[in-house]
Amino acid sequence: MKKQLLAATLTITLLPIPASATVDFDNCLDGIRDRALEEGVSPGTADRVLARVEFLDRVIELDRRQPEFTTPFTDYLERSVTKQRVERGRELLRTHRALLQRVQRRTGVPSAYLLAFWGLETNYGSYFGGTFVPSALATLACDPRRSEFFTDELIAALRIVQDDALPLDSMQGSWAGAMGHVQFMPSVFLRHAVDADGDGRRDLWNSIPDAMLSAASFLKELGWETGYRWGREVLLPGDLDFAVAEPSQRRPLADWRRLGVTDVAGQPVADLELPATLLLPAGHRGPAFLVYPNFDVILGWNRSEYYALAVGHLADRIGGAGPLHTPLPSDAPRLSRDEVMQLQAALNARGFDSGEVDGILGPATRDAIRGYQLSRGLIPDGFPDRTLLARLDIR
Known part of the structure; x- marks a missing residue:
């Protein structure tokens, strides 16, 4: 979308x-x-x-x-969560506080998330x-x-x-x-569009109340869990088996705690049964995230993991959080569509199913990369780094 x-x-x-x-x-x-x-x-x-x-x-x-499928995560996040967008989001949070609080009481969706969607979708209506x-x-x-x-x-x-x-x-x-x-x-x-201002129209162009309540109602219908966040950036122990970073490896947060995962302040993550998945969108050298069920709700709006991570991070920043703790890698390969197609074809030829050779670096391709990495003793982070590309004779 x-x-x-x-x-x-x-x-x-x-x-x-x-x-x-x-x-x-x-x-x-x-x-x-x-x-x-x-x-x-x-x-x-x-x-x-x-x-x-x-x-x-x-x-x-x-x-x-x-x-979402052709830009490295580093570039995508830097373009999506800019200083200007964070500052404008905080300004609008103050301007529309009363409206956003009414919407949150009605739907359970926090104000900062609505602003994050608004910011990413239309740069706050611009x-x-x-x-x-x-x-x-x-x-x-x-x-x-x-x-x-x-x-x-x-x-x-x-x-x-x-x-x-x-x-x-x-x-x-x-x-x-x-x-x-x-x-x-x-x-x-x-x-899901609603008339929040009582003028008899569902106006998502000219009515901010209609737009905010409509967005929150949609997220509520998708299953937003009140009282929980989208996920968080985490720090990983040096001896972590990166095989657990496979998206299908959803574990209770308490399990990640036992594996030694901490928040960015170094404190163990909460001892809860809340299901969480580890994501490494920029590979093992980049920031790591544990994402919770509300992350899946964001994916219901847009199926891109990059988009959902950008929504969560922008919401955190609007709410007062600082930048990511772990810097984004500056040397991540920037693959053209033709190069992604070469990568997919090379993986398929070696028995690692990346799905259709379409030039889109989506979940199926990352799963195939992970399988290849495991088979070759590489860190299985599902990321097409330069080592992987060299082994597959890409570029």
């Missing part, structure tokens, strides 16, 4: 479309129209919206190089995106990579128009179809 570097300014350029592609797109739209009518969208609404839809080549290009949402959704619905998901979202957008919940001309958003202060996808808008 969404996104800032994620909601960074995007200029959509319409490139010439081959005649065959135009025909295929038209045929795809006809199929979507038929399905929309079967699901209760009126012919008038479908025809009015789809008549304005255009295929956007730039959307496909951006979908293939989302920063940029909502300039793409006609139905065109973005139709383009992605007619692309095979995630056709089903975006077809559902396009039909949801048609329902929004049919219900007069949002004027069609106002349906501007990100290249991926997300809208408003907190960049809701259309299906999320339908289910």
